[in-house]
Amino acid sequence: MAEDGEIHNQSTGYVAGHSVQAGAVHGDILLLPQRSALLGAGEAQTKVVQDLATEVRTLSAQEMRHWGITSADALSVRWHTASEDLLDHWEKIHGVTGRDDRMSLAGHFTVIRDTYQAIHSKRLVILGKAGAGKTVLAHRLIIDLLQDTKVPGPVPVLFSLSAWSPASTGLQPWLVRQLLRDFPFLEARDPATRKRMAEALVDSEMILPVLDGFDEIPARHHPDAISEISDVDWPLVVTSRSGEYTRAAHEVNAVGRAAAIEVQDLSVEEAHRFLRLGTTKSRSPEWDTVFNHLRTAPGDTASQNLTPVLTTPLMVMLAHTIHNGTPARHPDELLDTRRFPTDTDIEEYLLGRYLDTVYRDRDTNSRGKRQPDWAPDRVRHWLGYLADHLGQRNTHDLTWWQLSTTLRRSTRILTTMGAVGLVGGLAGVLMVGLLSAVGGFVGTLAIGSSRALALGLAAGPAIGLAAGLATGLVNEVRLRHRHTAVEPERLRLRIRRNTERARHFPGTRKLLSGFNAGFAFGFAIGLVGGVLDFVSGLVGGFAVGLVVAPATGLAVGLVNVVLVVLGDSHDPREAVSPWQLLRTDRTVTLIRAILAGSTVGLSVGLVDGFLSTTVFGLVAGFAVGLMVTQAFLLRSTWGTWLLFGRVWLPLTGRLPWRVKRFLEDAYDRGVLRQAGSLYQFRHARLRDHLARHYRTKR
Structure with a gap:
């Protein structure tokens, strides 16, 4: 079958016997189980859309619960249509030639969905000052739009724009990358296009991007961001602080075809109602006293300081947490102008006391576990x-x-050197100790003399430090090249696969790529080890390196191939979390490191055993294999986390x-x-x- 200049064979239905492909196989092979839910390519995508919608809605609802926000007790956040210079032309927003009438988008927290759906272009910018509740409003919109997850349609997904560099990465590829990071099950292939589901959904406009935090993009990149967002002609939502977006809109333009709303300050009455209803009846008069003062003496310093603070939803929520949750604290302290001569002093106080309040002892957390008592x-x-x-x-x-990325480069390199050098030293001691214990005098003769034993003790740490330096430098080159740490592995290893999901077999090009990358790295490690052996005068010297280098490369290359073949798509029923990625990366890293270390150790053992004695070969192979295993661990994302996140940063008190x-x-x-x-x-x-x-x- 010819399609877009490419030829491919396709077989559907039941096949009795063998299916034979004559000739070269290029690209990927995709096997789909014969099941009604996966018969049509469109149906396969629909199922993924439903899974994604369920996952997104669960995450947003979870965030709302953590904020302590429900429809019944939410602050009455209101908004109005933003000024004309922050919107595109109304004719482009309406999508009707000649219609340029301004429409009112005013509303309140519970009708954000109605406001959004009233916009023909379905492109909305939500503006407001810091702490106005823009992200909460975005989550509420997501939940409301996903009330019926059975109806296929664009899935609203929240993306944090602080991670986007519009000058170097287009919006569409960045969205795909973020989807793959946060929803690993979107790695599966779309039967129709043979693209990853994340890419297929973005291309088919089945993702409604909720781009949170335009103001978090560096100001020098705002023009590029506006241009990229405007070029994407889909429904979308953008949130931003008013000041940053206003400057960008005046410098370039507003987001194309987008309407805009601006969240208003809370009224004193709304803040009063929320705070008095959020505490007990016996304590609500304390808030009455504070707000009566604000109404009766609006011109005095205390009122002028406190009133603007209590018009911001964030500060009202902090005041609620601090004063309503702590009987010993009384809200009238906020009127003390000696303690708080400015409104900024009140805000800093609320931000500081918030941690003291939430870290008071609690019996259990939301998962039913007892919370630790941190100082x-x-x-x-x-x-x-x-x-x-x-x-x-x-x-x-x-x-x-x-x-570890914000540590000094020298700290990262020296710490890696120290870790590998320590293991190298232990390996050298272990090598000599085992030879002495197992071989005795024969073990001494096996390597020549007692001088060779001393050389072995010295060579272990020396080789370890050299290997550690090499590993640290490799990590730094990768960090400098990528401008960020290498992300964790996304592979999910399974021997028994889920027969209800499409099974994806990597093509020849991908397998060769994985093998070549592994072989190149492994060969380099093995060759360096052989040269160091030669320089150190160890038995076998360069001959060991000639065997270890290709053996290491072959081992790592084959391990990469095995991991790719056994990699399975993630199950959407398993919620994504930071620690799920940690567990996956740990599994892949351990398999890769242990297999590579074992192969190298076996190679060294065979060569040294042939050139010397069996005892020396066994011990040398074990020691070298141990160091290679650790080098692979520290080259991985999980190994870096282990060394710096679990050891160095806690050890230094950070x-x-x-x-x-x-x-x-x-x-x-x-x-x-x-x-x-x-x-x-x-x-x-x-x-x-x-x-x-x-x-x-x-």
């Missing part, structure tokens, strides 16, 4: 480090595999020893939010507050 000053220090780390990277996305537990607990307490496979601080103001205090006390 408040240490919590502030650890969170401050993470906030400063994100600030240096100019992003809001906190990922476990990026934690993070606690139980990093995973700490991040999960911060999420349970509402300090962090989860966005697919990463964490973010609940709000940029909180992140900036913590980073600022961390830098001043460092």
Whole structure:
């Protein structure tokens, strides 16, 4: 069958016996089970769309619960149509020639879906000041649009724009990459186009991008971002702080064919109602006293300081958490002008006290586990480090595999050298110790003399340090080339596959690519090891390297092929999380490292055993295999996390020893939010507050 200049064979239905393809096989092979749900290509995509919609709705609902927001007790956030200079031409928004009438988009929290659907172009920009509740509003829109997940249609998916560099990456490929990161089951192939489902859904406009945080893109890239977003002619939603978007719109233009709304400040009455109803009847008069003062004395300093603070949803939520959740704290303290001479002082106080409040002892978290009792000053220090780390990277996305990227380059290289050198030293000691214990005098003769034993003790750490330096430099080259850490493996290894999903077999080109990459790296490691053996005067010298190099390359290449062949698409029923990616990457890394180390160790053992004695060959093979295994571990994403995230950063006091537990607990307490496979601080103001205090006390 010819299609787009390509020829392919297609067989459908039941086949009794063998199906034979004569000639060369190019590209990928896709086997689909004979099942009604997967018979048609369109039906296969529809099933994926439904799975994605269910997953997205669950994640947004989960975030709303963590914010403590329900329809009944939500703040009455309102908005109005933005000014004309922040919208495109009404004729383009309406999509009707000659119709340029301005329409009112005014509304409140519970009708955001109606507002969006009233826009013919289905392109909306949500504006507001910091803390106005734009992200919450975006999640509410997602939930409302996905009320009926059985109806196929574009799936609204939240994308954090802080991770996008529009100057180097187009919007469409970036969306595909983010989808693959956060929803690994979209790696599956579309039967119709043979593209990955993420790419197929983006190309067919089955994704409704909710682009959160335009203001988080560096200002120098705003023109490129506006241009890229405008060029994508689909329905979409953008959120941004008003000031940043206004400057970009005036410099370039507003987002093409997009209407815009601007979230209004809360009224004093709305804030009063929310805070008094959020506490007990016995304590609600305390808030009455505060708001009565604001109404009766609007001109005094206390009122002028506090009123603008309580018109921002974020600050009202913080005040609710701090004063309604802590009996010892009374809201009238916010009127004390000696403690709070400006409104900024009140905001900084609320941001600071928020952590003290949420880290008070709790019996259990949302998963039913007892929460750890962290020391408040240490919590502030650890969170401050993470906030400063994100600030240096100019992003809001906190990922476990990026934690080492803001350390000094020399620190990363020396730490890697030390780790591999330590194992090399242990391997040298182990090598000599086993020879002495097992072989005795024969073991000494096996390598020549007692001087050779001393050389073995010295060579172990030396080779380890050299290998560590090589590993550290390789990691730095990759980091410099990619401008970011290598992301975790997405493969899901299964011997028994799910017969209800399409099975995808990688084509010859992909298998060769995996083999070649593995062979090149393995050959280099083996050759360097052989040269170091020769320089160190070890038995076999360069002959060992000549065997180890191709053996290592062959091992790693074949391991890559096995991993690709056994890789299965992720099950959409399994929720994506940062730690799911960690477990997957750990599994792939351990298999690759152990198989490569075993093969290299066996090769060294055979060669050294042939050139020397069996005892020496066994011990040398084990020691070298151990060092190769560790080199592969430290080259991986999981190995880097293990060395820096679990050892170096806790050892230097930047993070606690139980990093995973700490991040999960911060999420349970509402300090962090989860966005697919990463964490973010609940709000940029909180992140900036913590980073600022961390830098001043460092």
